[in-house]
Amino acid sequence: MSHPSVEKIKLDSRRLRGNIAEDLLDATTGSLSFEDQRTIKFHGSYQQDDRDLRDERRRQKLEPAHQFMIRIRAPGGVFTPQQWLKLDQIATTYANHSLRVTTRQTFQIHGVIKRELKATMQAINSAAMDTISACGDVNRNVLAASNPLQSALHAQVHDWAQRLSLHFKPATRAYYEIWLDEEKVAESGVEHEPIYGDAYLPRKFKIAVAVPPYNDVDVFANDLGLIAIVDGSGNLAGFNVAIGGGMGASHGIAAHYPRVGNVIGFVTPEQTLAIAEAAITVQRDLGDRIERKHARFKYTIDDHGSEKIVAMMQQRAGFSLQPARPFHFEHNGDRFGWIEGEDGLWHLTLSLPCGRIADTAGRPLLTGLREIAKVHEGEFRMTANQNVIIAGVPAAQRARIDALVAEHTLDRENNAPTAIERTAVACVALPTCALAMAEAERYLPGFLGVLEPLLDRHGLREAPILLRISGCPNGCSRPYLAEIALVGKAPGRYNLFLGGDHRGQRLNTLYRDNITEAQILEALEPLLARYAGERETGERFGDFLHRAGIVELPPYPTYRQIPVELQP
Numbered sequence: 353m354s355h356p357s358v359e360k361i362k363l364d365s366r367r368l369r370g371n372i373a374e375d376l377l378d379a380t381t382g383s384l385s386f387e388d389q390r391t392i393k394f395h396g397s398y399q400q401d402d403r404d405l406r407d408e409r410r411r412q413k414l415e416p417a418h419q420f421m422i423r424i425r426a427p428g429g430v431f432t433p434q435q436w437l438k439l440d441q442i443a444t445t446y447a448n449h450s451l452r453v454t455t456r457q458t459f460q461i462h463g464v465i466k467r468e469l470k471a472t473m474q475a476i477n478s479a480a481m482d483t484i485s486a487c488g489d490v491n492r493n494v495l496a497a498s499n500p501l502q503s504a505l506h507a508q509v510h511d512w513a514q515r516l517s518l519h520f521k522p523a524t525r526a527y528y529e530i531w532l533d534e535e536k537v538a539e540s541g542v543e544h545e546p547i548y549g550d551a552y553l554p555r556k557f558k559i560a561v562a563v564p565p566y567n568d569v570d571v572f573a574n575d576l577g578l579i580a581i582v583d584g585s586g587n588l589a590g591f592n593v594a595i596g597g598g599m600g601a602s603h604g605i606a607a608h609y610p611r612v613g614n615v616i617g618f619v620t621p622e623q624t625l626a627i628a629e630a631a632i633t634v635q636r637d638l639g640d641r642i643e644r645k646h647a648r649f650k651y652t653i654d655d656h657g658s659e660k661i662v663a664m665m666q667q668r669a670g671f672s673l674q675p676a677r678p679f680h681f682e683h684n685g686d687r688f689g690w691i692e693g694e695d696g697l698w699h700l701t702l703s704l705p706c707g708r709i710a711d712t713a714g715r716p717l718l719t720g721l722r723e724i725a726k727v728h729e730g731e732f733r734m735t736a737n738q739n740v741i742i743a744g745v746p747a748a749q750r751a752r753i754d755a756l757v758a759e760h761t762l763d764r765e766n767n768a769p770t771a772i773e774r775t776a777v778a779c780v781a782l783p784t785c786a787l788a789m790a791e792a793e794r795y796l797p798g799f800l801g802v803l804e805p806l807l808d809r810h811g812l813r814e815a816p817i818l819l820r821i822s823g824c825p826n827g828c829s830r831p832y833l834a835e836i837a838l839v840g841k842a843p844g845r846y847n848l849f850l851g852g853d854h855r856g857q858r859l860n861t862l863y864r865d866n867i868t869e870a871q872i873l874e875a876l877e878p879l880l881a882r883y884a885g886e887r888e889t890g891e892r893f894g895d896f897l898h899r900a901g902i903v904e905l906p907p908y909p910t911y912r913q914i915p916v917e918l919q920p
């Protein structure tokens with residue numbers, strides 16, 4: 353039986369209602385219908401199955417172990433301690449006893465079964481959180497710099513993430529009706545969607561707001577990037593606008609490629625919503641609605657030309673962009689340990705293992721962070737590198753937090769043997785991700801274990817090399833911006849990419865295709881040896897590989913790095 357296209361499902365969904373409410377009541381299966389599996393994404397949930405159990409269940413002639421992943425909408429990635437405790441309770445009541453910090457600064461929970469899905473959504477909502485448009489063909493969770501140093505600026509930028517997220521939240525009441533039993537607006541459910549229209553966007557759309565000199569949100573990996581520009585008195589003057597970033601690619605298909613956003617100009621704060629809305633509606637109207645793999649804004653820009661897209665954006669926004677202002681990023685990572693903010697409060701960034709917060713042997717992260725949430729009076733900030741900041745701690749409270757951190761072995765900065773481990777990112781991949789071709793999150797510790805002796809041999813234990821692993825070319829860990837990246841090709845086999853920079857401004861290049869762990873180490877060994885011997889003071893691995901002529905920019909048709917003239 354052939355299934356309807358996603359475009360038809362959206363149009364027929366009565367503003368994202370589909371038959372989800374009825375489907376949830378069908379106790380004969382743990383699955384939703386094909387159509388509702390697509391529609392439920394707009395409500396922040398994915399139907400998945402435990403891939404570790406697939407073969408066994410097939411042998412037993414059982415349907416797959418269907419379960420749901422739920423993603424929270426959390427613009428800027430800030431949670432209160434009360435919300436943390438609620439999420440912890442949800443994870444241990446309905447999910448797989450873990451919370452997962454994502455590369456877009458929010459939480460996912462995994463393993464919720466269909467008959468408990470509604471109760472889980474209601475529990476999330478009872479703590480003043482929702483999951484609206486955390487997935488689906490709409491604007492996704494808006495990222496904002498989480499750097500704890502610049503407290504005042506962080507507050508402003510966080511406010512922008514909230515405003516953008518609210519502005520682009522779908523108008524439909526479907527979420528409230530299905531999950532919170534709100535009375536139906538109309539039997540046909542056809543509210544006006546002023547920004548999205550009848551078929552929503554052709555594909556997901558992502559926005560991030562960065563505050564130089566830190567690019568901790570990887571602003572150039574987003575469809576729309578806003579780079580905060582500060583005036584002489586430290587106030588927000590406006591934003592440089594970058595369009596067309598994206599990581600998704602396909603193995604062996606040249607037409608699907610990662611791209612860094614290109615900076616097109618500067619807008620004032622008053623102009624920001626208008627330019628963002630112009631970008632989204634241009635993509636709504638021109639994006640590819642036939643081939644989903646080719647439907648992101650980056651392809652719309654490349655197919656129509658940047659000039660035409662910028663002209664349309666300006667025309668729709670009703671003003672011309674000002675010339676982009678110079679900016680400088682130092683790095684795209686997090687700052688670990690305690691740091692004092694401008695407001696005199698303290699912030700502790702902890703490095704989490706791929707964002708997975710669970711109790712494991714010797715490292716009870718879930719329990720430890722729960723204990724902190726019980727006494728913490730500030731907030732928790734998630735970072736886009738899958739880490740957590742215990743933010744807003746008065747000096748007098750630091751010792752209490754430190755004691756809990758030590759008691760529960762929460763501090764990977766001190767536990768992690770190498771610098772590479774502290775900053776490494778890996779996507780979820782197996783067993784929940786339906787698209788995974790190889791392990792990522794579960795492979796990272798093992799890979800670090802075999803890499804460590806090699807780093808030791810060359811005295812690179814403290815070299816801050818950026819490593820990212822993705823289980824498939826979709827690039828959820830933003831691997832194409834890493835200095836070393838492994839991108840899953842098949843079980844136990846990866847494509848090795850090298851030569852991204854540490855500021856999120858240059859894509860890396862395919863170095864070896866479809867290789868095993870032994871071959872990866874064999875490929876890396878001579879390069880690390882040369883780096884150790886030939887690097888200039890402060891020179892990073894990715895930059896060295898370029899200077900030494902070992903890698904060149906990738907052969908993609910379009911933006912592969914941010915032009916140097918924009919960097920002062």
Ligand code: SRM
Nearest residue numbers: 454455456458598599600778779780784785786826827828
């Ligand atoms: Fe992603 C799909 C997990 C950030 C690019 N991503 C998926 C799905 C939902 C698989 C699926 O479609 O069935 C994964 C669910 C796995 C699971 O079991 O939980 C998934 N993506 C994730 C997360 C959880 C990775 C992580 O380890 O943290 C991140 C959740 C972010 C969030 O909170 O919203 C996540 N995904 C990203 C990023 C990074 C970013 O946004 O900064 C990217 C690259 C940037 C981009 O969008 O270009 C990304 N995910 C994709 C793509 C490729 C899209 C494309 O342009 O082709 C897919 C596949 C798709 O959409 O068809 C995908």
Ligand code: SF4
Nearest residue numbers: 779785788823824828
């Ligand atoms: Fe799944 Fe691929 Fe994303 Fe990893 S990169 S979470 S394997 S879709």
